[in-house]
Every structure is written in structure tokens, then in C-alpha cells.
Amino acid sequence: MSSKLIHPPSMAASRGVISTRTGNAKVLLSFSNLTRKTVSFSDNSIRLRPMFVGNVKEQSSASATNEEEEEETTVSQIKNELYEALKGINRGIFGVKSDKKTEIESLVKLLECRNPTPEPTEELDKIGGCWKLIYSTITVLGSKRTKLGLRDFVSLGDLLQQIDIAQGKTVHVLKFDVRGLNLLDGEFRIVASFKIISKTSVEITYESSTIMPDQLMNIFRKNMNLLLGIFNPEGLFEISYLDEDLQVGRDGKGNVFVLERREIP
Structure with a gap:
């Protein structure tokens, strides 16, 4: 019994697009059929860093202090x-x-x-x-x-x-x-x-x-x-x-x- 490897249709024939970018963890798959309906998938991964959260807290605290001082001065x-x-x-x-x-x-x-x-x-x-x-x-x-x-x-x-x-x-x-x-x-x-x-x-x-x-x-x-x-x-x-x-x-x-x-x- 023999096995046969089936290759996907060519780009031109299927009017499909396959785009992979491993560097930024983004994958886009798009295929168009004969009725020209398009299906797309997009995956964007975001990594949160602890030091970024700490900066936000520090900025919020400083901003609140500045607003209080500004309001008192403004009056x-x-x-x-x-x-x-x-x-x-x-x-x-x-x-x-x-x-x-x-x-x-x-x-x-x-x-x-x-x-x-x-x-x-x-x-x-x-x-x-x-x-x-x-x-x-x-x-x-x-x-x-x-x-x-x-x-x-x-x-x-x-x-x-x-x-x-x-x-x-x-x-x-x-x-x-x-x-x-x-x-x-x-x-x-x-x-x-x-x-x-x-x-x-x-x-x-x-x-x-x-x-x-x-x-x-x-x-x-x-x-x-x-x-x-x-x-x-x-x-x-x-x-x-x-x-x-x-x-x-x-x-x-x-x-x-x-x-x-x-x-x-």
C-alpha cells in the first residue's frame, strides 16, 4: 500500500495567501474562494512586563499629587x-x-x-x-x-x-x-x-x-x-x-x- 503526499493548491490557482512571521508572533491566514469571500485570522501576542505596571502606579501617584497642587494654586x-x-x-x-x-x-x-x-x-x-x-x-x-x-x-x-x-x-x-x-x-x-x-x-x-x-x-x-x-x-x-x-x-x-x-x- 503506497502513500501519496497531497500538496496544497498553488497561490495563483486558489487565490489564497499564507503569511507567517515568527519574529513578532504574528500569523495571518487568508483564503479566497470562488465567491470571493475572505476568511482571516490574526494572532497578536502581548507580553506585560512587571516593571511597566510599576511605572504606571508611580505615574498615577505623581499625577494625583500634581492635580491637587494645581487645583489649590488655581483657586x-x-x-x-x-x-x-x-x-x-x-x-x-x-x-x-x-x-x-x-x-x-x-x-x-x-x-x-x-x-x-x-x-x-x-x-x-x-x-x-x-x-x-x-x-x-x-x-x-x-x-x-x-x-x-x-x-x-x-x-x-x-x-x-x-x-x-x-x-x-x-x-x-x-x-x-x-x-x-x-x-x-x-x-x-x-x-x-x-x-x-x-x-x-x-x-x-x-x-x-x-x-x-x-x-x-x-x-x-x-x-x-x-x-x-x-x-x-x-x-x-x-x-x-x-x-x-x-x-x-x-x-x-x-x-x-x-x-x-x-x-x-
């Missing part, structure tokens, strides 16, 4: 850039240029992304005290500014927010200087109460308001509703950033407020 830098951007705009009350407004709001959003107090209403000791408004998107423009005398003889001074946590009260104080009345100063006080409605927000309810001294009241008497309409803090207020000396908040209308901690006068 400080953002605040410095924000203070610089707020110079010379009088808290934005009489409007700012669109590019400046965009710059300020971009910095505010960067701070909000790095909020160290994500649940501020559960840390009320950080909220209580006196805060000074250094920026707001609420503006007094055109006829409103003229009616309130803020264009000519009345100058708007500090805007303060005094928060009494124990009483659940806020007192907003607007300082005024009036030329020609020999007044050292005058003020508009708005008293409101607040209640916590979430871990980040409070509901503010207007209670009363007064203007002192009487001469200043006579100036604003006809426009009290206008004055309240602009500066009354009533409604939802969400604290979006809070640290030891800076607070950022947004009201129910989307207005932005940036406040800096001050000693109680």
Missing part, C-alpha cells in the same frame, strides 16, 4: 484674576462692557467648579456675618439711574449684607452720599428673613425697609418702589461658592452676586 490664581477684573467697574452696577462681563463670569464659573463648600446651608457658621458686594449683574441704567439721582447728586457707597444665623434674618444696607445736603452719609436698610430649602439654597422673604436720615427719604420717596424693585433681595438665593472670605450666589432670576467678607460695622 488662588482665579480669585486674584477676579479681583483684578473687578477693578474700576463700580461693582458692575452701572453696567460693564460685554468682553469684561464675559471675563468676569468665566472666572466666576471656574470658582464654582472648585467650590470647597458644596453644601453651604449645612455649614451656617461659614455664612453668618457681614459681606460686602463687590460685583453683581444687576444694573441701574438709563431712566432708572436718572430717577434715583444716581447720575447727578447721589453717590452709591458700599452695599453690605449682614446675616444673623440665630435669628434667621438678613439686613441689606445700601450706603449713600448726597452732595449739597451736608450729609456725611445716609443708608437704605432692607430687613428680610430666610429659610433653608435645600443644601445649597435659601428662600428670602422681605419684611421691611427704612431710609435714614429723613432728608434722604424725601429724595427717594417718589421712587421707593423702583428702589425696592432693584435692590430687594426677596426670592430664591443659591450659594454656588463659599470659602472663608468669598461668597458667590445666584438669585432666582439668574443674577450673579460676588461678596467679600467684612467685619461687622
Whole structure:
């Protein structure tokens, strides 16, 4: 009985391809039949080296440390850039240029992304005290500014927010200087109460308001509703950033407020 060795068909006849590479442990077999359907097999072998894994761990640890240092530095830098951007705009009350407004709001959003107090209403000791408004998107423009005398003889001074946590009260104080009345100063006080409605927000309810001294009241008497309409803090207020000396908040209308901690006068 004889044996016969059968050779595979020639490359040209079978339209097949056999490729072997032992150097990189890769084998590719491809055969095409008469219907031109192709079947391919590919084998790629990867060897993991222990020293490679160790390098990954070392890099991850170093990367985490760098990110923490970068975040801490970045918050400080953002605040410095924000203070610089707020110079010379009088808290934005009489409007700012669109590019400046965009710059300020971009910095505010960067701070909000790095909020160290994500649940501020559960840390009320950080909220209580006196805060000074250094920026707001609420503006007094055109006829409103003229009616309130803020264009000519009345100058708007500090805007303060005094928060009494124990009483659940806020007192907003607007300082005024009036030329020609020999007044050292005058003020508009708005008293409101607040209640916590979430871990980040409070509901503010207007209670009363007064203007002192009487001469200043006579100036604003006809426009009290206008004055309240602009500066009354009533409604939802969400604290979006809070640290030891800076607070950022947004009201129910989307207005932005940036406040800096001050000693109680």
C-alpha cells in the first residue's frame, strides 16, 4: 500500500495567501474562494512586563499629587484674576462692557467648579456675618439711574449684607452720599428673613425697609418702589461658592452676586 503526499493548491490557482512571521508572533491566514469571500485570522501576542505596571502606579501617584497642587494654586490664581477684573467697574452696577462681563463670569464659573463648600446651608457658621458686594449683574441704567439721582447728586457707597444665623434674618444696607445736603452719609436698610430649602439654597422673604436720615427719604420717596424693585433681595438665593472670605450666589432670576467678607460695622 503506497502513500501519496497531497500538496496544497498553488497561490495563483486558489487565490489564497499564507503569511507567517515568527519574529513578532504574528500569523495571518487568508483564503479566497470562488465567491470571493475572505476568511482571516490574526494572532497578536502581548507580553506585560512587571516593571511597566510599576511605572504606571508611580505615574498615577505623581499625577494625583500634581492635580491637587494645581487645583489649590488655581483657586488662588482665579480669585486674584477676579479681583483684578473687578477693578474700576463700580461693582458692575452701572453696567460693564460685554468682553469684561464675559471675563468676569468665566472666572466666576471656574470658582464654582472648585467650590470647597458644596453644601453651604449645612455649614451656617461659614455664612453668618457681614459681606460686602463687590460685583453683581444687576444694573441701574438709563431712566432708572436718572430717577434715583444716581447720575447727578447721589453717590452709591458700599452695599453690605449682614446675616444673623440665630435669628434667621438678613439686613441689606445700601450706603449713600448726597452732595449739597451736608450729609456725611445716609443708608437704605432692607430687613428680610430666610429659610433653608435645600443644601445649597435659601428662600428670602422681605419684611421691611427704612431710609435714614429723613432728608434722604424725601429724595427717594417718589421712587421707593423702583428702589425696592432693584435692590430687594426677596426670592430664591443659591450659594454656588463659599470659602472663608468669598461668597458667590445666584438669585432666582439668574443674577450673579460676588461678596467679600467684612467685619461687622
